[in-house]
Amino acid sequence: MSNESTAVVFIEFQNDFTSPGGVLHDAVKDSIEANSTLDNAARVLASAREHGAVVIHSPISFAPGYNEISSHPYGILKGVVDATAFVKGQWGAEIDARFAPQPTDIVIEGKRGLDAFGSTNLDFILRSKGIGKVVLAGFLTNCCVESTMRTAYERGFEVVTLTDAVAATSVEEGESAVRFNYPMFSTPTTSDAFIATMESSRDLADTSRGY
């Protein structure tokens, strides 16, 4: 499969998760350190741009006051509201500068839920652009990334999960998800292995063009 039909989806590389001072950063920093999440994801981002894969950013955000959702949330969305996380227009909801979208990237709109397909234009855009392979990185290993992986598999995409470019609220949670659940719905791989795949696909493409 050529890199043109591959999309790398960066899920919630936003300051509230990635940067000191972000309201949820302390919860994920151990897992980020254990995986070198940010370094690996940054290298994948650079390689995807270099080798012609589609780069997609999938941030989550809410209007101030969280008026779009129930006034009595439960589960993980209650956690988001209680932490006053991902408020549109504020620093915590901004995509981390190291992962800032470039003009040729695509920024998914609408994400209010956990599954990046559930409340966004992600599926529409992937279909419209003829994407067959979906590669996932981001936060949280067992929440948004996992829900997105499950739905992408269900919708017939070839799903790749980057097991060292994700992070969770504890190392144990992340490892359990990767060990038990990721293989059912994806091909788990390392960032280095995926980068190598992109490089060799490009070479094949070049060869077939007669270079």
Next chain:
Amino acid sequence: MSNESTAVVFIEFQNDFTSPGGVLHDAVKDSIEANSTLDNAARVLASAREHGAVVIHSPISFAPGYNEISSHPYGILKGVVDATAFVKGQWGAEIDARFAPQPTDIVIEGKRGLDAFGSTNLDFILRSKGIGKVVLAGFLTNCCVESTMRTAYERGFEVVTLTDAVAATSVEEGESAVRFNYPMFSTPTTSDAFIATMESSRDLADTSRGY
């Protein structure tokens, strides 16, 4: 059903449709005049805000260059691209000032397709807020409004279509949709009749609170 569980969805009241100079305005102006679309929709908007219904705006927009969609669109999306309509950040994609969102309104994100459910967070927000009745106005009578009506019906909402607050690219197209298709998937009504319903629901709510 109380007004709190009613959402009025304003579909694409954007300058490219509503305002002289908009790239698609000439195509719809006859139908707008025949229905008094803008006046009726403006009265419904004011009444919804006054009587406590949820006001939702559902604009469509695309990044400059239409990078989110196929480079070879067909059908209605080809028409949008060929007209260079609804480009994000430009005047034509802006919501008409007469329908400008207020802070308590909800602005749906993500719309790239025709069905307002298909590529947005509309369903997520309606579910989360406990909305049972969905009321539709906007453009085009037989395109986005009709696709949204069909899906809202399919998803179990009570659907109301405002037959004089919509417009199409010809009077005949609009009338055919309203006559043949709207009754299968909605309760078609006039703007005045719907406003009267909101007023009486409010009165009932007031009475039940002992006023």
Next chain:
Amino acid sequence: MSNESTAVVFIEFQNDFTSPGGVLHDAVKDSIEANSTLDNAARVLASAREHGAVVIHSPISFAPGYNEISSHPYGILKGVVDATAFVKGQWGAEIDARFAPQPTDIVIEGKRGLDAFGSTNLDFILRSKGIGKVVLAGFLTNCCVESTMRTAYERGFEVVTLTDAVAATSVEEGESAVRFNYPMFSTPTTSDAFIATMESSRDLADTSRGY
């Protein structure tokens, strides 16, 4: 696009629509006659099987008593319930013998709503099998066929509508849908033209295999 990645979807070729004595047959028989719907659809079915396209049947049915849906339906589903149409296990819900599924055909399950994508495994199966082109025939021109066309377009398929293999509750309704709405969301074509396309795709495939 090869015939292998083309699916022809036969929507509701069930006795209640197609056969004298079916509870909704009288409502559609004028339109069936005007289009020669059944003859055209039968020729497409034979040709699809001969030339290697995927044949899909999408019947609608309900448990006796309609326990799966609201006890207070409105719109088109009210019409279905009031007519006691499409009751599972009864003759009216059976697929017309002329269109009986063969073992290599796929029969879609779950259809309770109008859009063949909305309450079924159609999308899952199309994605899983790598289908790119969806060709539609059946009932009603402006109800289930049109809803399915709109959603197939929205989900990125190449949609073809067979304008003489569909039927509606009046000739006028059918013609309005085909004239005004089908071109926005599909490439409308005749059964003969589509059959010719399948034949030439097969020939091309044969040639490329060195025959």
Next chain:
Amino acid sequence: MSNESTAVVFIEFQNDFTSPGGVLHDAVKDSIEANSTLDNAARVLASAREHGAVVIHSPISFAPGYNEISSHPYGILKGVVDATAFVKGQWGAEIDARFAPQPTDIVIEGKRGLDAFGSTNLDFILRSKGIGKVVLAGFLTNCCVESTMRTAYERGFEVVTLTDAVAATSVEEGESAVRFNYPMFSTPTTSDAFIATMESSRDLADTSRGY
């Protein structure tokens, strides 16, 4: 919330999982024993019928030969195909006699994927019947049950997971899912506690009717 608006969804209580001789039974029998899954689920089923909750069965099945899906599956669907599990018309795909549907139960159709919402009429039926609370039991704790939980949460339902009426391919996998993931997307509870809730809701309903 009254029992009428509560649906208990029994996921894949089919012989291939539940009965000695089923092709996947050995894989789950330790977890079944550890949880007393079948006993707990049977008591919940009896109680739901007694107290007026909607009983829904969600089996998975495939046509002989698995023609509906890719000829090159990966992940969990590859496991299903390799084991020749859940073949329609065979004993292994039949719902276990202890959980046999009664005429007033609803049997979901179409399930080919893992998420019970993804390829079925479940959402359509829940919406149509006005269900607000979805209660989950079945197989596997961290596969179909978890995917269904995640999507039900995403679609705005109040989700309850019965932590002792589920089973996985190992005790550890099941416990990890229940401990780390279930609280984000549901209210985890025991079968006894849920039965007590149904009983008290019935009593409240009786009282409000003046008994």
